[in-house]
Amino acid sequence: MSIDVPSFLKDRARVVDEALERLLPSESEPPETLHRAMRYSVFAGGKRLRPVLVIAGAEAVGGRVEDVLPTACAMECIHTYSLIHDDLPAMDDDDYRRGQLTNHKVFGEAMAILAGDGLLTLAFRLIADNFAAAAASAAALREVLVDVADGAGTRGMVGGQAVDIESEGKVVSPATLDYIHVHKTAALIRTSLRVGAVIVGASADQVRTLSAAGSSLGLAFQIVDDLLDVESTSEQLGKTAGKDQAQQKATYPAIHGLEASRTRARDLIAAAERSLAELGPRAEPLRALARFIFERKA
Amino acid sequence: MSIDVPSFLKDRARVVDEALERLLPSESEPPETLHRAMRYSVFAGGKRLRPVLVIAGAEAVGGRVEDVLPTACAMECIHTYSLIHDDLPAMDDDDYRRGQLTNHKVFGEAMAILAGDGLLTLAFRLIADNFAAAAASAAALREVLVDVADGAGTRGMVGGQAVDIESEGKVVSPATLDYIHVHKTAALIRTSLRVGAVIVGASADQVRTLSAAGSSLGLAFQIVDDLLDVESTSEQLGKTAGKDQAQQKATYPAIHGLEASRTRARDLIAAAERSLAELGPRAEPLRALARFIFERKA
Numbered sequence: 001m002s003i004d005v006p007s008f009l010k011d012r013a014r015v016v017d018e019a020l021e022r023l024l025p026s027e028s029e030p031p032e033t034l035h036r037a038m039r040y041s042v043f044a045g046g047k048r049l050r051p052v053l054v055i056a057g058a059e060a061v062g063g064r065v066e067d068v069l070p071t072a073c074a075m076e077c078i079h080t081y082s083l084i085h086d087d088l089p090a091m092d093d094d095d096y097r098r099g100q101l102t103n104h105k106v107f108g109e110a111m112a113i114l115a116g117d118g119l120l121t122l123a124f125r126l127i128a129d130n131f132a133a134a135a136a137s138a139a140a141l142r143e144v145l146v147d148v149a150d151g152a153g154t155r156g157m158v159g160g161q162a163v164d165i166e167s168e169g170k171v172v173s174p175a176t177l178d179y180i181h182v183h184k185t186a187a188l189i190r191t192s193l194r195v196g197a198v199i200v201g202a203s204a205d206q207v208r209t210l211s212a213a214g215s216s217l218g219l220a221f222q223i224v225d226d227l228l229d230v231e232s233t234s235e236q237l238g239k240t241a242g243k244d245q246a247q248q249k250a251t252y253p254a255i256h257g258l259e260a261s262r263t264r265a266r267d268l269i270a271a272a273e274r275s276l277a278e279l280g281p282r283a284e285p286l287r288a289l290a291r292f293i294f295e296r297k298a
Numbered sequence: 299m300s301i302d303v304p305s306f307l308k309d310r311a312r313v314v315d316e317a318l319e320r321l322l323p324s325e326s327e328p329p330e331t332l333h334r335a336m337r338y339s340v341f342a343g344g345k346r347l348r349p350v351l352v353i354a355g356a357e358a359v360g361g362r363v364e365d366v367l368p369t370a371c372a373m374e375c376i377h378t379y380s381l382i383h384d385d386l387p388a389m390d391d392d393d394y395r396r397g398q399l400t401n402h403k404v405f406g407e408a409m410a411i412l413a414g415d416g417l418l419t420l421a422f423r424l425i426a427d428n429f430a431a432a433a434a435s436a437a438a439l440r441e442v443l444v445d446v447a448d449g450a451g452t453r454g455m456v457g458g459q460a461v462d463i464e465s466e467g468k469v470v471s472p473a474t475l476d477y478i479h480v481h482k483t484a485a486l487i488r489t490s491l492r493v494g495a496v497i498v499g500a501s502a503d504q505v506r507t508l509s510a511a512g513s514s515l516g517l518a519f520q521i522v523d524d525l526l527d528v529e530s531t532s533e534q535l536g537k538t539a540g541k542d543q544a545q546q547k548a549t550y551p552a553i554h555g556l557e558a559s560r561t562r563a564r565d566l567i568a569a570a571e572r573s574l575a576e577l578g579p580r581a582e583p584l585r586a587l588a589r590f591i592f593e594r595k596a
Contacts, residue, residue, distance in 0.1 A: 025452055030477070034452055034460035085415060090386075090407030109388030110463045113411065117383060117418065118452040118460075124422045125447035128440045138436035142426045145443075149423035154323055154332055154416040162332035162416075165408045179328070 003288035012055055012065070013048040019069045020076060023126060037107040037115035038122075042080050045098040045238070049221075050075040052289070053189065054196035057210050060276070060283040063200025070130040071144065071199060074123035075192045078152050081119035082161070082188075084112050091165065092247065099238035123148070130199060144195045151191030160184025164250065172250040178219075180250055185225070186218025193217070193286075206279065213275035213286070220268035221293050223261055226251040228297070230258065236297060269294045301586035310353055310363070311346040317367045318374060321424060335405040335413035336420075340378050343396040343536070347519075348373040348486065350587070352494035355508050358574070358581035361498025368428040369442065369497060372421035373490045376450050379417035380459070380486075382410050389463065390545065397536035421446070428497065442493045449489030458482025462548065470548040476517075478548055483523070484516025491515070491584075504577065511573035511584070518566035519591055521559055524549040526595070528556065534595060567592045 025035045051072035058068045087094040087102040104112035160183025193214035252261040276283040349370035356366045385392040385400040402410035458481025491512035550559040570588045574581040
């Protein structure tokens with residue numbers, strides 16, 4: 001089976017966009033400004049990678065898109081909230097994201113903080129909504145909640161951010177760099193790949209396979225991100241290129257060099273592909289997606 | 299039955315403190331600074347009103363403290379996160395809270411933002427943990443999640459904050475003032491009073507009664523807060539008194555005057571007591587607590 005990844009991604013992203021449009025509070029519902037601020041960042045041109053991974057994870061074990069859409073949207077809400085808070089002056093102080101002004105540049109810092117808080121809270125509401133069917137299992141809902149809270153919380157994404165912030169301008173060890181990348185980025189990608197499968201009733205073995213693939217894929221994604229920051233122009237990225245170095249961020253190229261970073265990313269993608277092969281042909285879109293992540297240009 | 303409210307509160311608050319000590323990540327677990335920041339604000343002398351309401355709500359319908367402790371702690375995590383974010387320079391810019399330096403004054407703004415994010419995320423993990431028993435019902439877990447997400451999100455607390463921030467320095471209508479107070483404070487207090495009862499299997503009628511009481515109690519609580527800001531010293535409050543007026547905040551006394559505000563708070567407390575009477579003698583601690591909220595001095 002040969003997959004055209006750009007059109008696969010585009011197709012799934014369109015379904016996610018339609019669902020987000022429906023599931024996010026309307027701009028005409030009070031508090032209007034806050035809802036406008038939330039929608040501004042959610043619809044600022046994200047690739048929808050995390051929700052697509054939720055969907056592809058579900059499909060890889062025989063589930064359907066519509067079974068996991070609210071949870072897919074929840075992962076995008078969490079990703080977007082993290083970008084809004086990261087861009088704040090007290091954090092990375094970014095003016096542009098995906099070629100557009102960052103949230104606080106448009107709505108002010110207070111509203112940006114609240115828009116992030118609102119999106120994070122909404123994510124858990126959407127997960128609850130995903131289990132509205134009478135036959136929903138409490139055990140599966142619990143597993144998804146634990147997965148998402150751990151992937152997004154201090155033992156995952158927020159923890160990685162905290163160590164990232166603390167490490168700015170310092171010489172960090174390769175172990176600390178791994179800690180930052182694994183927590184800041186890989187944790188939520190791993191969670192995305194798992195939760196869709198859990199919702200549609202995957203076996204423990206299948207979830208373990210997706211976990212392993214998600215860990216590799218997530219770390220590879222962040223290493224490629226580091227490489228793009230060095231090798232691309234701001235125009236290509238839609239955000240300021242070379243910013244990691246300017247902010248003395250801990251990155252793979254800075255610590256391991258460009259060539260070793262490329263090799264590490266390639267090895268991780270290969271490991272993810274091998275894991276996914278265990279799931280058979282239904283996981284072929286995911287394998288193609290893994291290769292695409294390695295080859296992406298923005 | 300006569301209840302000694304201060305010792306009832308103190309006793310329940312001690313149980314909550316012990317549970318928070320156990321359920322919050324340790325300061326020796328990475329990311330250490332972030333976990334220290336979270337614990338700093340959670341253990342900064344809060345009255346634990348919201349968790350006590352979760353417990354008292356459960357007890358009012360025949361449940362036990364230990365059935366709802368993780369969710370009680372979740373409500374305190376949400377309350378604490380909201381205080382940390384509110385105190386930020388971009389929001390209310392407060393240096394002191396409960397007589398101690400605010401989170402960002404000790405840990406810096408970036409860490410304070412992340413500590414808030416971490417606590418909000420942890421809250422949903424704790425709710426999931428509360429349903430770890432094999433017999434847990436998916437419907438009850440869903441109901442609690444929806445209740446908490448709506449009470450804390452843009453249709454509740456965060457929505458009230460957004461309108462509060464937007465209204466600073468403006469002349470607000472009584473309707474807008476009600477919107478702010480109902481959402482900013484009353485929503486989460488109402489949720490607290492409901493969720494404990496839902497977890498222990500309260501009937502729909504019992505939950506409705508607690509909702510009504512919670513709405514009245516929550517609004518009364520915020521009006522009393524407004525009154526205390528005018529009538530107390532900073533020493534009594536442990537935070538800067540008179541700050542609402544200095545920041546041109548929309549408050550009950552500013553719009554309706556002191557006497558009308560006192561009357562409104564008293565009427566709301568009476569309404570809450572009447573609702574709670576429907577639940578019989580097991581709700582007597584809650585009724586005493588309602589009176590105590592009206593008479594509190596800080």
